[in-house]
Amino acid sequence: MIVTTVRVPAKVNLQLGVGPVRDDGYHDLVNVFHAVSLFDEVTATPAPTLTITVEGPAGVPTGPDNLAARAALLLASHAGVEPRVALHIRKDIPVAGGMAGGSADAAAALVACDALWETGLSRETLLGLGARIGSDVPFALLGGTAVGLGRGERLTSLEAAGEFHWVFGYADGGLSTPAVYAECDRLRAHEPVPWPVVSDDLMAALKTGDPVALGRALQNDLQPAALSLRPSLAAALEAGTAAGAVGALVSGSGPTCAFLASSASHASSLASALSDTAHFASVRQARGPVLGAVVV
Numbered sequence: 001m002i003v004t005t006v007r008v009p010a011k012v013n014l015q016l017g018v019g020p021v022r023d024d025g026y027h028d029l030v031n032v033f034h035a036v037s038l039f040d041e042v043t044a045t046p047a048p049t050l051t052i053t054v055e056g057p058a059g060v061p062t063g064p065d066n067l068a069a070r071a072a073l074l075l076a077s078h079a080g081v082e083p084r085v086a087l088h089i090r091k092d093i094p095v096a097g098g099m100a101g102g103s104a105d106a107a108a109a110l111v112a113c114d115a116l117w118e119t120g121l122s123r124e125t126l127l128g129l130g131a132r133i134g135s136d137v138p139f140a141l142l143g144g145t146a147v148g149l150g151r152g153e154r155l156t157s158l159e160a161a162g163e164f165h166w167v168f169g170y171a172d173g174g175l176s177t178p179a180v181y182a183e184c185d186r187l188r189a190h191e192p193v194p195w196p197v198v199s200d201d202l203m204a205a206l207k208t209g210d211p212v213a214l215g216r217a218l219q220n221d222l223q224p225a226a227l228s229l230r231p232s233l234a235a236a237l238e239a240g241t242a243a244g245a246v247g248a249l250v251s252g253s254g255p256t257c258a259f260l261a262s263s264a265s266h267a268s269s270l271a272s273a274l275s276d277t278a279h280f281a282s283v284r285q286a287r288g289p290v291l292g293a294v295v296v
């Protein structure tokens with residue numbers, strides 16, 4: 001029996017510039033995605049009907065609202081095949097953590113089902129189907145470091161020199177992405193919201209691979225909203241800075257905190273210092289950039 005397993009990374013947003021809310025309820029973004037070495041795995045096995053099983057944290061739906069199920073159904077209907085597949089998801093990416101775990105699983109399911117059903121869809125078609133599932137899904141297919149415009153789905157890959165070393169502080173309990181965008185709108189209701197532009201400092205830091213410069217250039221317009229909804233994040237970020245992180249920010253819509261280290265060994269000592277605090281449910285070390293969804 002053919003079984004296909006796809007490994008797919010989490011992301012952190014190096015820059016998340018959020019423009020005014022659009023008529024369709026979405027926000028135009030400058031979203032600089034960076035894929036990091038925390039992975040989910042999706043295994044596709046032939047089965048009479050579509051089923052989803054999840055290994056790992058609680059709180060992930062196993063019905064048609066699982067993003068991997070939506071991906072399998074969309075691909076089947078696009079390719080004109082029956083969605084006869086059992087998808088098993090091994091989760092290591094935090095749920096509702098601002099690291100795009102659900103989007104990652106959708107991207108992995110697209111790649112796994114395309115391989116299992118031998119539908120041979122082009123990369124462009126998979127990216128297009130991904131964008132219909134969620135704004136972050138195309139990046140999980142692409143990986144690396146990339147800037148996403150529009151909702152975040154119009155991607156251009158960026159060259160990044162070398163490797164960056166990260167520490168992630170997972171929280172107890174997630175934050176809802178729509179709720180964080182709504183809080184961002186509420187906080188900015190009485191001020192002009194400029195159109196976001198790509199940060200020159202960030203682009204320069206990526207070209208040279210200098211972690212200190214990258215740390216200074218990290219920027220997340222959703223961070224004030226995440227902190228407003230989860231005030232304890234302020235002290236959590238401060239703990240990382242106090243422990244020597246060269247950059248500290250909320251990952252996307254949060255509540256995961258991302259800390260940049262200056263080297264692999266610095267990341268190890270930072271991770272162990274943060275593990276000794278009470279700010280995080282767990283602390284993980286990772287490097288980036290890494291590849292997007294790949295068959296393993």
Ligand SMILES: C[C@@](CO)(OP(=O)(O)O)[C@H](O)COP(=O)(O)OP(=O)(O)OC[C@H]1O[C@@H](n2ccc(N)nc2=O)[C@H](O)[C@@H]1O
Pocket residue numbers: 013016025026027028029031097098099100101103133134135136137150151152177178181251252253254
């Ligand atoms: C904030 C980010 C940063 O990368 O991700 P997370 O940190 O949550 O993982 C993304 O913009 C989340 O992308 P994704 O989770 O795919 O969002 P979608 O399913 O497309 O949209 C969910 C909801 O988020 C809001 N949304 C999303 C994208 C966008 N450009 N503007 C928005 O306002 C809308 O309220 C939308 O209904």
Ligand SMILES: Nc1ncnc2c1ncn2[C@@H]1O[C@H](COP(=O)(O)OP(=O)(O)O)[C@@H](O)[C@H]1O
Pocket residue numbers: 059060061065066067068089094095096097098099100101102103105106174175177253254
């Ligand atoms: N495969 C999946 N993994 C995780 N969450 C999923 C998945 N499919 C659907 N969801 C739902 O999507 C919500 C947000 O998931 P996730 O992508 O992990 O968050 P975020 O957008 O913050 O990165 C979850 O709370 C869950 O209800």
